[in-house]
Amino acid sequence: MARSNHAIHLSAADMPTRWYNIQADLPVPLDPPLHPATRQPATAADMSALFPDSLIEQEMTTQRWIDIPEDVLEAYSLWRPTPLFRARALEERLGTPARIYYKYEGVSPAGSHKPNTAIPQAWYNKQAGVKRLTTETGAGQWGSALSFACNRYGMQCTIYMVRVSYETKPYRRTMMEMWGGEVFPSPTDRTQAGRHVRERMPDTLGSLGIAISEAVEDAATTPGTKYALGSVLNHVLLHQTVIGLETQKQLEQIGEKADVLVGCVGGGSNFAGFTFPFVADKIAGKAKDLRVVAVEPAACPTITKGRYEYDYGDTEGLTPLLKMHTLGHDFVPPAIHSGGLRYHGMGPLVSAVVEQGFVDAVSVKQVGVFDACRIFLETEGILPAPEAGHAVRAAIDEALRLKAEGRKGTVVFNLCGHGFLDLPAYQNYVAGKLTNFDFQTGAPE
Secondary structure (H helix, E strand, C coil), rough: CCCCCCCCCCCHCCCCCCEEEEEHHHCCCCCCCCCCCCCCECHHHCCCCCCHHHHHHHHHHHCCEEEEHHHHHHCCCCCCCCCCCCCHHHHHHHHCCCCCEEECCCCCCCCCHHHHHHHHHHHHHHCCCCEEEEEEECHHHHHHHHHHHHHHHHEEEEEEEEHCCCCHCCHHHHHHHHHCCCEECCCCCCHHHHHHHHCCCCCCCHHHHHHHHHHHHHHHHCCCEECCCCCHHHHHHHHHCCCHHHHHHHHHHHCCCEEEEECCCCHHHHHHHHHHHHHHHHHHHCCCEEEEEEEEECCCCCCHEEEEEEECCCCCCCCCCEEEECCCCCCCCCCCCCCHHHCCCCCCHHHHHHHHCCCEEEEHHHHHHHHHHHHHHHHHCCCCCCHHHHHHHHHHHHHHHHHHCCCCCCEEEEEEEEEECCCCHHHHHHHHCCCEECCCCCCCC
């Protein structure tokens, strides 16, 4: 079949109407979350202070397919289905025989993949009578998405933004505020968790683990309030599978088959959403040669350097313990510009598919990521978010690997967000001020 079109679009009728739950197909089931006080398997009742029953059910179920509510599908239709592009100019620049495609999630209202779960989380909470949601955000992509979703459903939204991102990404903060969200630099003096951290580390740049502690405490102690998480948890990854399900249809439409899939990972939501429908084929033995690559920052190498064990999802130990790859819940990553990837832990489902041999993990350094983003801007005309730039870097590396091996192949990656509000980071890059960091010492290399 001819492949002359640069963009591969789906019709509205082709948008997925169900989410895919990989828990139904894992050869080895997930270890259960543990109650933070008793260390016994957490029950639905244990989670009810933070989440509505509908999302707790999605978190715990092993049902393979979950119907997407009509109201959520209507909201999705503002930007979904998203396009799949053939990166012909990038292929030519690299001189690779590989074909490179990218699924582009930067067309959403918030500019990233995050609304794919923000919309259903807000909707399910609204149905449960919740008036206000709290959350944390690193780079601001998730905070923007949840502010957008809460605005759509007439809910209040409070965001604890990691301090270093609050200071270096002011325009994302403005975006949240434009949608009615209230944003605070974490750690704050609003919560006991925040005050405790500030007493111990008065000059801390903050971390997602710290911000999660604050958002969880706020939700658990405020009537009419629940907590929403932008990554890591099973129901969050579930909602993102619309990405991979669409990508499968788009590749089928042009008669193409992926040989390599690439996605960046912080907590795992966009990577899981993009790859899990394909990983299902690997589990079933239908795609044994498919290489699935999770790429993370060398300054926060959760999978490649972390331990696979139970750990808290937050710094203060307020959340259930999850079996996952972790650098330790008290780890504060260096101040890289990819704020959305500065998390100490990895989603249990992503950790599981790595441990069970279906996914490979690599880490890349910050300067190399920005080099790749510049190449992508020059060839494909899109400025990636620094987080998404990790996938660009790894996709380029995979295409060059195929070139070095004299092999053809198809590399597909998820470009999970645009970088239009990340220009201060690119300003540092252009000025030669960008550095790599040692993850253990936090010092520039």
